[in-house]
Amino acid sequence: xxxxxxxxxxxxxxxxxxxxxxxxxxxxxxxxxxxxxxxxxxxxxxxxxxxxxxxxxxxxxxxxxxxxxxxxxxxxxxxxxxxxxxxxxxxxxxxxxxxxxxxxxxxxxxxxxxxxxxxxxxxxxxxxxxxxxxxxxxxxxxxxxxxxxxxxxxxxxxxxxxxxxxxxxxxxxxxxxxxxxxxxxxxxxxxxxxxxxxxxxxxxxxxxxxxxxxxxxxxxxxxxxxxxxxxxxxxxxxxxxxxxxxxxxxxxxxxxx
Amino acid sequence: xxxxxxxxxxxxxxxxxxxxxxxxxxxxxxxxxxxxxxxxxxxxxxxxxxxxxxxxxxxxxxxxxxxxxxxxxxxxxxxxxxxxxxxxxxxxxxxxxxxxxxxxxxxxxxxxxxxxxxxxxxxxxxxxxxxxxxxxxxxxxxxxxxxxxxxxxxxxxxxxxxxxxxxxxxxxxxxxxxxxxxxxxxxxxxxxxxxxxxxxxxxxxxxxxxxxxxxxxxxxxxxxxxxxxxxxxxxxxxxxxxxxxxxxxxxxxxxx
Numbered sequence: 001x002x003x004x005x006x007x008x009x010x011x012x013x014x015x016x017x018x019x020x021x022x023x024x025x026x027x028x029x030x031x032x033x034x035x036x037x038x039x040x041x042x043x044x045x046x047x048x049x050x051x052x053x054x055x056x057x058x059x060x061x062x063x064x065x066x067x068x069x070x071x072x073x074x075x076x077x078x079x080x081x082x083x084x085x086x087x088x089x090x091x092x093x094x095x096x097x098x099x100x101x102x103x104x105x106x107x108x109x110x111x112x113x114x115x116x117x118x119x120x121x122x123x124x125x126x127x128x129x130x131x132x133x134x135x136x137x138x139x140x141x142x143x144x145x146x147x148x149x150x151x152x153x154x155x156x157x158x159x160x161x162x163x164x165x166x167x168x169x170x171x172x173x174x175x176x177x178x179x180x181x182x183x184x185x186x187x188x189x190x191x192x193x194x195x196x197x198x199x200x201x202x203x204x205x206x207x208x209x210x211x212x213x214x215x216x217x218x219x220x221x222x223x224x225x226x227x228x229x230x231x232x233x234x235x236x237x238x239x240x241x242x243x244x245x246x247x248x249x250x251x252x253x254x255x256x257x
Numbered sequence: 258x259x260x261x262x263x264x265x266x267x268x269x270x271x272x273x274x275x276x277x278x279x280x281x282x283x284x285x286x287x288x289x290x291x292x293x294x295x296x297x298x299x300x301x302x303x304x305x306x307x308x309x310x311x312x313x314x315x316x317x318x319x320x321x322x323x324x325x326x327x328x329x330x331x332x333x334x335x336x337x338x339x340x341x342x343x344x345x346x347x348x349x350x351x352x353x354x355x356x357x358x359x360x361x362x363x364x365x366x367x368x369x370x371x372x373x374x375x376x377x378x379x380x381x382x383x384x385x386x387x388x389x390x391x392x393x394x395x396x397x398x399x400x401x402x403x404x405x406x407x408x409x410x411x412x413x414x415x416x417x418x419x420x421x422x423x424x425x426x427x428x429x430x431x432x433x434x435x436x437x438x439x440x441x442x443x444x445x446x447x448x449x450x451x452x453x454x455x456x457x458x459x460x461x462x463x464x465x466x467x468x469x470x471x472x473x474x475x476x477x478x479x480x481x482x483x484x485x486x487x488x489x490x491x492x493x494x495x496x497x498x499x500x501x502x503x504x505x506x507x508x509x510x511x512x513x
Contacts, residue, residue: 002331005364012361012370019354091345095406098309099362100334256313257271257306 009101013109014116017083021117028079029121032071036125039067040132043189055191056222061133064126065216066188069150071125073211076118076151077158077179080110081171084162093255103250107159107242114155115148122147135219142218142231149234150211154179156241163245163254182208187216207237259323261287261414261445262308267317269303269469277303279469281317285447285462287413290440292460292477293449296502299466301449302342305418308447309339321414335363338412340403342419346391352402353378353387356409363410370409377405380435397428404435415439417448421455433459453494457481467502 021028040060048059055062087093096106137143157174165171186208192200203209214230216222249255262285269278278300285291293301306312308319310326319326324333346355353374360370378384381401386394391402400420407415417436421429429452436459440446450456456463457477465473465480473480481497 005331005335008364008366009362011367012358015361016350016354016358020349023349087347090347091343092347094311094339094341094345095359096362097311098334098337098339099359100331100364101362102330252313256311 005100006102006105009099010105010109010112013096013101013106014112017079017110017113018116020083021079021113028117029075029124032075032121033124033128036067036071037128039063040129044129044132055216055220057220058134061135061220062191062216062222063189064129064133064135065219066183066186066212067129068122068125069147069212069215070183070188072118072122072147072151073154073183074175074179075121076114077154077161077175078171079114079117080155080158081161081165081175083113084110084159085165085168085171088162088165088255097256104246106249107156107246110159111152111155111242111245114158115151118151118155119147122151137219138221139218143215146211146215146218146230146234149238150215153211153234153238153241156238156245159245160241160248163248182206183212187212207233210234258287259320260284261289261322262291262447263318263320263323264304264308265318265320267304267307267314267319269300269307269312269315276469278307281466281469281471283464283471283474285445287322287445288440288443289445290436290459290461291445291447292456292463293447293466294451294453294456294463294498295449295466300469301466302418303469304466305339305416305447305449309337309416310334311339311341331364335410336413338407338410338415340400340407340415340417340420342422344399344403346402346406348391350390351388352383352391355391355402356406359406360409365410373409373411374405377408380408381405382431397424400424400428400432404432408439412444414445414447417446419449419451421450421452429455453481453498457494465501472504473501 040063044060044063048063051059084093087096161171161174185203186206187203192203192209194200195203210230210233214234217230262283264281264283267278267281268276270276281300281304283304293304295301303312307314308321310330314327321333321337326333350358356374356377357370360373361367365373375384375387378387381404383398383401383405386398391399394402400423404420407417415436421432424432433455436446436448448455448460460477462474463477463480464471480501481494
């Protein structure tokens with residue numbers, strides 16, 4: 001009985017959130033595809049031809065996994081940040097708070113929709129970028145696992161941002177000033193072992209390095225750290241971030257007076 | 258049989274030390290029509306927020322149909338519907354999606370949510386606008402939409418925070434008729450309002466809050482006097498209500 005009620009509530013929330021981002025798909029899904037296409041054409045094709053092999057692959061092949069993951073994580077992050085903040089701002093989060101929905105179910109519903117948006121954006125980038133590469137997916141299962149876990153991690157992080165945001169400016173501050181630099185400096189465009197000391201060592205403190213590298217390894221079978229680190233670190237960080245998001249919602253921090 | 262609502266020792270202090278509630282006990286039997294009355298800032302909305310999960314419980318306990326909503330939200334909340342004081346739906350969603358999604362949140366299947374959405378929208382007179390977004394709705398229509406949303410899962414307990422505030426006479430009377438019909442069908446109703454006539458004519462019992470304390474909980478006849486009419490004169494409801502807030506008793510029938 002309870003399981004049916006909870007399942008229906010979860011479905012309702014996920015469908016509502018998916019409808020929300022599909023209603024404005026031009027605004028929500030297209031920018032990642034356009035950005036990734038421009039990067040692939042300019043850097044992968046025009047500039048990359050002169051670079052030769054990078055990280056054991058052509059530059060276009062090297063670039064593509066990072067761009068796919070960039071689309072996955074930014075879409076997942078932005079989805080929960082904006083939808084949760086919007087629900088707080090318009091107060092329709094109260095529709096969930098009065099209903100028989102435990103905090104974990106609210107977090108799970110928002111995260112599921114965000115993961116779906118992240119994977120959709122990533123799949124679109126992959127579809128457009130693949131013809132510009134000679135890439136064969138080396139480990140598809142690992143690639144999917146890293147993509148899903150990364151999307152989940154960033155959906156939780158976005159939810160936390162959405163909980164604490166006081167204005168629309170606050171919803172973009174973390175994405176612009178923390179997330180994007182971490183991704184750009186996390187080995188999307190270059191192998192970190194090419195950096196001079198101490199930046200090569202300092203880069204190892206950037207969690208995006210492991211995520212990007214693990215995803216690249218699962219696609220190219222080439223990487224600096226190997227996907228072992230990714231599959232070790234990513235689930236732990238994802239669970240911890242998810243627990244923090246759940247705790248904040250359960251306690252009603254910045255949600256209930 | 259357990260009460261529909263059982264509140265014990267509820268206290269709530271907001272940031273800055275403002276005490277909104279100070280040890281409120283209240284029990285509402287199943288099938289009752291309970292009023293909640295008090296001046297602005299008395300703690301009515303806070304009390305409703307604590308009952309419905311919108312405000313964090315600080316001290317005291319809330320039981321809905323015998324269940325603790327913190328520990329067992331499914332059992333406690335699935336039979337409760339809320340019509341809030343302020344608009345709190347997503348203006349970018351079509352009306353029928355707002356209602357159906359709320360039904361899903363309460364555990365209805367997709368088909369049941371669709372059927373109930375149609376039924377409640379017809380009941381509140383918004384069926385023709387079902388597929389539209391609520392941008393163009395008047396204040397009264399927005400209230401009807403929130404009423405429909407609260408009823409989609411056929412709650413056994415309906416809680417309304419000033420549901421008729423700002424409504425014209427006709428809309429207010431429609432709301433009264435709907436509430437009477439629901440209560441006659443067995444739904445427990447708890448309603449806050451500033452309209453004393455509403456309290457007198459609809460409620461079987463009226464709880465009066467002042468400065469976060471429950472200062473009375475009695476039948477309208479006991480609170481306002483059996484002969485209390487409307488108006489602003491000495492015998493009017495307003496005068497009797499003000500005397501009640503000042504700590505005076507309602508005057509006996511026949512006294513000047």
